[in-house]
Amino acid sequence: MIRNITLLLTAAAVAHADPTPLFNGKDLTGWVGSGYEIIDDAIVCTPKGRNLMTEKQYSNYVLEFDFKLPPAGNNGVGIHYPGNGNPAYTGMEIQVLDNTAKKYEKLKDYQFHGSLYTLNAAKKGFLKPVGEWNHEKITVNGDKVTVELNGTVINEANLAELSKAHPKHQGVKRRSGHITFCGHGDRVSYKNITIDEIVKETPKPAAPAEEVTAEGSGFIKLYNGKDLTGWIHGAGDLEHWKPMGEVIHYDGKSRSKEKNLWSEKEFGDLVLYVDWRWAGPASKQLKRPLLDPATGETKLDENGKPILVLVDELDSGIYLRGNNRSQVNIWNWPGGSGEVYGYRTNKNHPQEVRAALTPKVKADNPVGEWNRMIITLKGDRLTVNLNGKTVIENAQLPGVPEKGRIALQHHGSELEFANIYIKEL
Known part of the structure; x- marks a missing residue:
């Protein structure tokens, strides 16, 4: 009779590929969606802008970009988006928001810039004045998501823990998908968008018993x-x-x-x-x-x-x-x-x-x-x-x-x- 055998997994080695531009500065090659336009080498959301997603799906990566907010500007970066439904729920949305606007003074903590919407709140106070360019780095690696704004880490999240705390949220269970700009009709701008994929060695099966x-x-x-x-x-x-x-x-x-x-x-x-x-x-x-x-x-x-x-x-x-x-x-x-x-x-x-x-x-x-x-x-x-x-x-x-x-x-x-x-x- 074979005893119960628990599978032990080989630890996966991690390496980085070279950063790759996600935006060529000229058109939306590699992206799917409407309501966005190219102005001065930047992707700009128009009043009709909603979701603009990458054609390719990604799992583990470092995403870097510059963004500029208009007064009361609201957008977001969707991760692990399956390509249908609301990215904040079928995937996860990292807020891009002018926290200083009076209309947002009564928001919940998880709605401010850099937060994982409904899931995990970010630190406040690191946005540059409205109209200036900010730099953001989002690292997605397995269960770990980190958001760095203008050189300061403002959000660290463990998706496995968040999945247990929010069992009805489908997106937090996902570990791959499209990257998406989540438009709300405000003229938020993005440029210098690059991705550095984290390449994990393929896990190997354990030896048979x-x-x-x-x-x-x-x-x-x-x-x-x-x-x-x-x-x-x-x-x-x-x-x-x-x-x-x-x-x-x-x-x-x-x-x-x-x-x-x-x-x-x-x-x-x-x-x-x-x-x-x-x-x-x-x-x-x-x-x-x-x-x-x-x-x-x-x-x-x-x-x-x-x-x-x-x-x-x-x-x-x-x-x-x-x-x-x-x-x-x-x-x-x-x-x-x-x-x-x-x-x-x-x-x-x-x-x-x-x-x-x-x-x-x-x-x-x-x-x-x-x-x-x-x-x-x-x-x-x-x-x-x-x-x-x-x-x-x-x-x-x-x-x-x-x-x-x-x-x-x-x-x-x-x-x-x-x-x-x-x-x-």
């Missing part, structure tokens, strides 16, 4: 660490399902008729041991249900309506015995990975069956970190252990085939797999 690799353990490698020998893939998919040393990297972009990666061999009763991690940002956000593990149903609010949570849509899974119904889901949903969606949502099955296939706890590590999943399927009984926690225990899969291939699922998300071992029972 000794009880898996030991001689006589009964485990065999399903991925040899070199190529896709033993796997079936669609035509042209070596560009997408790509062996990269100890990991298989999937870019989420297969265009084959069969986009999943299948084992050549069929398996019946087994223990499957696999590490996985999300290797790229989500392309969209969607509302997903908050599940009740006791029933397998969506939880309801005080008005009897389903509770849906806006999440970064990341999705994959592992097919067992050759079909997608008996799929152990890997995703970023509120209930966590390990769910067997094809059974949980099938109301032809008794509720106790569907409830047992709902994760008992969300055991996923933060997006970008490695997860270790141990799947045991014996007869029609399934147990799933994720990062040392049993999320599915001895749950029944009525009618599951006796034997079939394993598949790593395509669902449009970029991810990696490593340490894929299997023991037949």
Whole structure:
């Protein structure tokens, strides 16, 4: 029997790329939006200006720029913006504001210049007089956000802590997205805009447990660490399902008729041991249900309506015995990975069956970190252990085939797999 194993992650080294201009001083190449114009080598918000965002998404970086405020000027810098909704809530907005204006004298602390709107207040008193150019540096690195104004750090925030304090705020949970100027119709100006991306070494999976690799353990490698020998893939998919040393990297972009990666061999009763991690940002956000593990149903609010949570849509899974119904889901949903969606949502099955296939706890590590999943399927009984926690225990899969291939699922998300071992029972 395999003991619960907690995945230890290799610390990521950090390096800086060269600063890159985000604005060429002439036009809005690289930006998307309207209501902004170019005046004297600066981007200026017009009375119709709202959101102006970078075409590219960013994760960890140092953003520097000069800005000038008119009297009572109000704008903002959105970070981790997904490209839809209000940047202050679907992403996070760092205030750009003339604090001296009389109309703002009764603002809440988190509304003043340099504050993370609704989340974290900045120090006041470091803006230059209205009409003069200020210099600001915003550093975004994982959970840490720092705002420096004219040489003084005025805001330091820990997003993980803020996420716990503000559980309903969706943007504070994000770790990548567009950079956005958040216009409110005031003629705020920006120039000398540069970004210095912080390049983090790709995290490496931990070594597999000794009880898996030991001689006589009964485990065999399903991925040899070199190529896709033993796997079936669609035509042209070596560009997408790509062996990269100890990991298989999937870019989420297969265009084959069969986009999943299948084992050549069929398996019946087994223990499957696999590490996985999300290797790229989500392309969209969607509302997903908050599940009740006791029933397998969506939880309801005080008005009897389903509770849906806006999440970064990341999705994959592992097919067992050759079909997608008996799929152990890997995703970023509120209930966590390990769910067997094809059974949980099938109301032809008794509720106790569907409830047992709902994760008992969300055991996923933060997006970008490695997860270790141990799947045991014996007869029609399934147990799933994720990062040392049993999320599915001895749950029944009525009618599951006796034997079939394993598949790593395509669902449009970029991810990696490593340490894929299997023991037949």
